[in-house]
Amino acid sequence: MHLTLKVWRQEPGQNGMFQTYEAPGISEDMSFLEMLDVVNERLIEEGxxxxxxxxxxxxGICGTCDLMIDGQAHGPEKATATCQLHMRKYNDGDHITIEPWRAASFPVIRDLAVDRSALDAIQEAxxxxxxxxxxxxxxxLTPVPKDAADSAMDAxxxxxxxxxxxxxxxxxxQLFTSAKVMHLNLLPQGQAERWKRTEAMVETMEEYFGSCTNHGECHEACPKEISLxxxxxxxxxxxxxxIKNRKLSGQK
Amino acid sequence: MTGYSDVLDSKVPDGPIADKWTNHKFNMKLVNPSNKRKFEVIVVGTGLAGASAAATMGELGYKVKAFTFHDSPRRAHSIAAQGGINAAKNYQNDGDSVHRLFYDTVKGGDYRSREANVHRLAEVSVNIIDQAAAQGVPFAREYGGLLANRSFGGAQVSRTFYARGQTGQQLLLGAYSALMRQVNLGGVDLYNRQEMLELVVKDGQACGIVCRDVITGEISSHSAHAVVLATGGYGNVYYLSTNAMMCNTTATWRAHRKGAMFANPCYTQIHPTCIPSSDPFQSKLTLMSESLRNDGRIWVPDSFDESRAASDIPESDRDYYLERKYPAFGNLVPRDVASRNAKTVVDAGKGVGPLKNGVYLDFAEAIARDGEDTVRAKYGNLFDMYERITGENPYKQPMRIYPATHYTMGGLWVDYHLMTTVPGCYAIGEANFSDHGANRLGASALMQGLADGYFVLPYTIGDYLSTSLGHDPVGNDDPVFKDAIADVTDRTNRWLSINGTKSVDHYHRELGKLVWDYIGMERNKNGLEKAISEITSLEEEFHKNVRVLGSADTLNQSLEKAGRVSDFFELAKLKARDALVREESAGGHFREEHQTEEGEAKRDDENFAHVTAWDWNDEATPQTEHREQLTFENVALTQRSYK
Amino acid sequence: MAKTMSKPGGSRRPDPIRKPVKALPFPLSLGQTAVGKKWLMALTGVGLLGFVVAHMIGNLHVYEGPARLAEYAETLRTLGAGLFPRGVILWIMRLGLIAMFGIHIWAAVTLNQMNLKASPGSYPGGRDYIAANFASRTMRWTGPIILLYLLFHLADLTWGWWLGDKFVHGDPYHNLDASMNRIPVLAIYIVANIALAIHIFHGAWSMFQSLGINNPKYNSLRRGIAVSLAGLVLVGNLSFPILNAAGLTDEDNRKCDPYAENVLECLEEQLVEEH
Known part of the structure; x- marks a missing residue:
């Protein structure tokens, strides 16, 4: 199939803009990123x-790929990271707009690559x-009720x-942070540091990111469908x- | 063999195998807690092995610098491991023990691993599960809240712990969380987006590394008392493998060029249950957990020109070839056996799918027996993944699978302390060659990475560091660092100046084809010799004709890849030579010339019960072969039989 | 846009967009973080929603005629009559309401500022919303509309600014009818109540999230509760102008002349008769 791509190009320290590229000869078995590989190969040949x-x-497990495809993070397929999106979702002649993820704490490095290391700051906290x-x-020695273990795994x-x-x-x-917080808070092993952890991670999150207004867009975009x-x-x-009196947190 | 073995001292301690590690821990020199902070250790790579080692050494009090070329340590490729992690817990009361895990691993490795290392691995396996559970790894549980287990390829006991189909991810998140805790406490300095491009050696001892900041292109050096390489395997030499796009051999290869011997590069594990490639631009292959083989039945049509859909082919026209040839193990034969058999039937023209490049893995019987819900609960995410990639629904029609390169058993040669032949330079996890011999059992990679990182290296490194108490690390202003930086800068700029016509990926793909065709699942003398000459000429072309655009002072992915592919070329040649000198078949190395009448791998224990380790000379002189003789005192060598 | 910088130790990380602040004592500390503010917003939202519902239900007395409605109004003023002077409890409630409004608005404004800082704005290539609905995306518009309407509503029916001579203190039935007879007021009333229902539709669901009321046993009810509350308020409040226009609550059959001197006594007498 033949596609037309509108791709965001941006050099470090400069303003970016969209460029249009043709992508002929795309097989429907290719993944979206393989389609971009093919385009890149041609761009290199053209200089x-x-x-x-x-x-x-x-x-779909390392979390490195990150594209905004036609206004949706990770593209149109539900519960799917960009790398697992396949071209059979598209039709010959489609126009596709690709741009980097945008947030004040996700500065663009170059073209479609952004710096997401602020997420590590939350984890570190x-x-x-x-x-x-x-x-x-x-x-x-520490049994974990299956429901709790499953729920922790979901997070x-x-x-x-x-x-x-x-x-x-x-x-x-919020969705990232809550997944990380609740994974540990739901398990018996995580109880000792539960309140300290929650406080530190939420407050660090707020140093970098905005506030949740319960739109639910995050859940829709999440390749792992983490629950709200x-x-x-x-x-x-x-x-x-x-509120908790932490001196009593050893008691039920 | 004496001409070879005197160079390599494995430093395996004396005594009965079950006591070696315990006694050795007592005999090693310790570093006093207040002195630990005087030692700086560099850890390169933050996968399971690297993150666990950095965290543990940080906890002990060493000054650790951890390096990753990702934005976050969490992205390392350990995260993609699906199936599980072995441990000799015997929670299932099915007769498992440390000795049985040890025995199975040595046997599974086709008797080409070092007994003492494997026994140590089996011993600490139980601690890994305790450690991971304490960190909050959400292992699968029974309703009573206790840990669940499953059996895994090649094992007759249920000793595999798992977290859905994402065990690697969960164990890595555990190690990563321990690492981030140390980063928070100041025990570990984390350097992200830094790619190690050189090992720095002074007076024969490792003293630091040179890195390139992949965002700014800045080349910097870092010094330390010891350098730990936890940079994974070299599976991407095949171009198409289940490894991540950025997995590479550069760190280990650079260490090799600085004197660290490279052991057994011919041993590559081909994983039997991957999704077959679907088009020429395929960038990687996706693995489906081997656990699928517990319930799936593998078959191909009897007929060469079968055109019916799988469900329309009656039982009588199907060949369940693994069940037929290996009645005792059936679909659960070890990976190399399963892989080679798949290749045999596909080569014979019985392959399935549009490109006739796969075999069926059929769940119809399991679904009929246990119900779709049970199957979904066990493998739901794998089935979903399969459907996303292929567009086919595996609940309705059988999966198509084919083997792909998955893991590399070879790597930097290390002694019992996990130290390479460059004093002060350690290799852990997949980067070293140590524990899996010629073939790795399922669910053992996670075990080895974490064993090395949590429970072995942090002890053994003290024995080396204690000898340099009172010495500061070599300064960053030392000429060795300045030279190394100049070297790396030259090398980087050279790629930009070639300005040829073909992309780096083009050469990588071409290299991969050669390696897959000649040094893949089956090798022979002619092919290997051909491989060496063809790889050499392709390499020459690569150095003359590759096109790397852009500049060195920004994120330049072609530039990064050029350096990596260049090292893959050198490695591929060594791999072929290693396969050539190993005139036997063992595990992941199958020489057509050496097989039984039934087509099984035929070892030559008399002449090849050794590790081949290659010592770098210079660009013009091929590496020199050394050997470490393997002795088996606790496991009787038998020809593997899974009949 | 934040620039990328190196943290000491070498880790590359963008600059934070906010500085951590010194923690105030509880409960003021809740107001220092977004999660705490959302919690306060949800709590005050519950209170305000309670007011809106009670207000609507109370106003249903209008269908019982002018005397009963006037009685209801008087009852509010004489709440706790045995213990407190007339109007005190009502004023305490009003002060509570004002405080809740204040906190709700303050949290909304400051969170909005924070979000503008965190988010660089739209995607130049366009956005495709999936879960975010009209209600959730317009909270920052429906909120101010409701506030403006509230002020208008007070000025109109409590203080009688625009009704002038037609405003009769103590006869809400008449005031309502007089007010609703003006087309612009009718339009404002309808628009504002639609905005209110939209605000409640998202707010009542959002409240469960912000307060952390979450249990698989009743999670499925949450959306239903939000829809019912929004619908209830919408139907109840819009019934007043619609039924007024339809003639149900106009003053054609009224016994007491609203402009007479003795209208309040007349209403009282009528009430006694009705009882």
Whole structure:
């Protein structure tokens, strides 16, 4: 099939703009990124700098790929990262607009590549259970109810791609942060640091990102379909963290 | 063999195998807690091995600098491992033990691994599960809240722990969270978007690295008392593999060129359950967890020119070739056996799919037996992934699978301490050659990466560091660093000045084809010799005709790839030579000349029960071969049989 | 746009867009963060929604005629009559309402500022919204519309600015009818109440999220509750102008002349008769 791409090009330190490229001879079995590979290969042959975009695992788990395709983070297919989007979703003659994700804390590096390391700042603030190597007791000493373990896994499935931020009209990182917070808060192992963690991660998040106004766009964009419920649970835990008498947090 | 073995000292401690590690931990020199902060350690790579090692050494008090070329340590390719992690917990009461895991791993590795290392791996496997559970890794649970297990390719006990089909992701997030905790506490300095391009060695000892900032192009050096390479394997030498796009051998290859011997590069694991490629521009292959083989049945049509849809082919016209040839293990034979058999039937012309390049993996029976919901609960995400990629619904029609390069057992040669032949330079995880011999068992890569990072290296590195107490690391202003920076800068700029006609990817694809055709699942002498000459001429062309556009002072992905592909060329030649000198078939290395009458791999224990380690000379002189003789005192060598 | 900088230690990370502030004592600390503000917004939203619903239900007395409506109005003024002087409880409630409005608006304005800072604006290539609906995207417009209408509504029916001579203190039935007879007022009333319903549609659902009221057992009810509340308020409030226009609450059959001196006594007498 033959496609027409409108791609955002931006050099470091300069303003960007859209450029139009033709993409002839695209097979429907290609992934979206392979389609861009083919375009790049031709650009190189023509002596034009290839389009910079990020990707790594190309199987939807590393969270590196990040494109805004026709106004949707990760493109039109639900629960699918850009790298897993396949060209069979498109028809011959389609026009596709591709631009980088935008948020004040996702500065554009070049073309379609943005810097998402602000997400790491949130993780660093408390996204862990302090269990230095060697200090762990036998794993089966702490039973975890299956429902809780499954729910924690639902949250932990987050791949940290930042689509939630890109899709949010407020550039809020609530879905990412709540997934990271609740993964640990839902488990018995995470209880000791629960209030401290929630407080630190939420407040760090707010140093970089906007506030949640419950649009729900994040969930729609999320390649792992992380539930909005985690946002509600995090909000509750955050307010509790302010009220809780932590001296009693060893008691039920 | 004596001419070879004297160079390589594996430093395996004496004593009974079950006591070696315990005794050795006691015998190693310790670094006093207040002295630990005087030692600087560089860790390159932040996958399972790198993140766990950096976090653990940070916790111990060492000054750690962790480097990743990703934006976040979380992106490392360990994240893509699906199936699970082995541990000899025996929670299922099915007779598992440390010794059985050890035995299975040595046997699975086709008796080409070092017994003492493997036993240590089996010993610490139980601690890994405890550690990961304490970090909040959401392992699958039974309703009682205790950990669930499943059995995994090649094992007859259920010892595999898993977190849906995302075990690698969850274990990496665990290690990453421990790492980020240390970053927060100041124990680890994290350098992101830094690609290591050179190992710096002074007076024979590793003293630092040179990195390029992939965003700004700035080339900088970092010094330390020791350098740990946790930079993964070299599977991308095939171009098409299940590895991530950015996986490369550059860090290990640069260390090799600085004196670290490269061991067993011919051992490559071909994973049997990947999605077959669908077009010439395929950029990578996607693996489907091997756990699928627990419930899926593999078959091809009997007839060469079968044109019916899978569901229309009656049982009588199907060949369940694995069940037929290996009644005891059936669809659960080890990866190399499953892969080679798939290649045999596809080469014979019985392949399925539009390109006739796959075999069926059929869940119809499992769905009929357990119901679609049960199958969905077990494999739902894998089925979804398959459907996304192929557009076919595996609940309705069988999956198509074909083998693809997945893991590389070879790597930098390390001793029992995980130190390479360059003192002060360590290699952990997939980057080293150590524990899997000629073939890795399923769910053992995660185990090895974390064993090295959490429980082995942090102890053994103290033994080396303690000897340099009182010495500052070599300064960044030392001429060795200045020279290394100049070297790297030259190399980087050279790519930009060639200005040929073909892209880096073009050459990488061409290289990959050669490596797959000649050094893939089956190798023979002629092919390997041909491979060496064809790779050499393609390499020459690459250096003359590659086109890298743009500049060095910005994010330039072609430039990054050029350096990586250049190192792959050198590695591919060594891989072919290694395959050539190993005149036997073992695990992931199958020489057509050496097979049984039934077409099974035929080892030559008398002449090849050794590790081949290659020592770099210079560009013009091929590497020199060295050997580490392997001795088996605790496992009897048998010809593997999965009948 | 934030520039990329290196954190000491080498990690590349963009500059934060806000600086952390020194924590105030509880409960003021809740007002320092967005999650806390949203919590306050939700709580005040619950209170304001309660007021809107109660106000609407109370006003249904209009269908019982001028005397009953006047009685209802008087009841509000004499709440807690045995314990408090006339009007005190009502004023306490009014002050509470004003405080809730104040907090609600302050949180909305400051969060909006924060979001403008965090988000560089639109995508030049266009956006395709999937979950965000008209209600959620227009909260920052329906809110001010409701505020302006509130002020207008007070000026119109509580203070009688525009009705002038036609405004009769203590006879809400008459005032309502007089007010609704003017076409522009009718239009404003209808537009504002549609805005209010839209605001409630998103707000009542959003409230559950912001307060963290979340349980798989009743999560499915949340959207229904929001729709019902918005619908209830919309139907109830719009019934007043519509039924007035239809003649149900006009003053054709009225016993007490609203412009007579003794209108209030007349209404009282009528009430006694009706009882």
């Amino acid at each position: 034009t700098a290839p389009i910079v975009f990020e990707s790594d695992c190309r199987e 408390g996204g862990y259970i302090s269990a230095p190597t060697g200090s762990a007791s036998d794993a089966n 932990a499935a987050c791949i940290g791609c930042g689509a939630c931020v890109a899709a949010c009209p407020n550039s809020a990182a 419920d985690f946002i509600a649970l995090m909000n509750k835990d955050y307010v509790k963290s302010k």
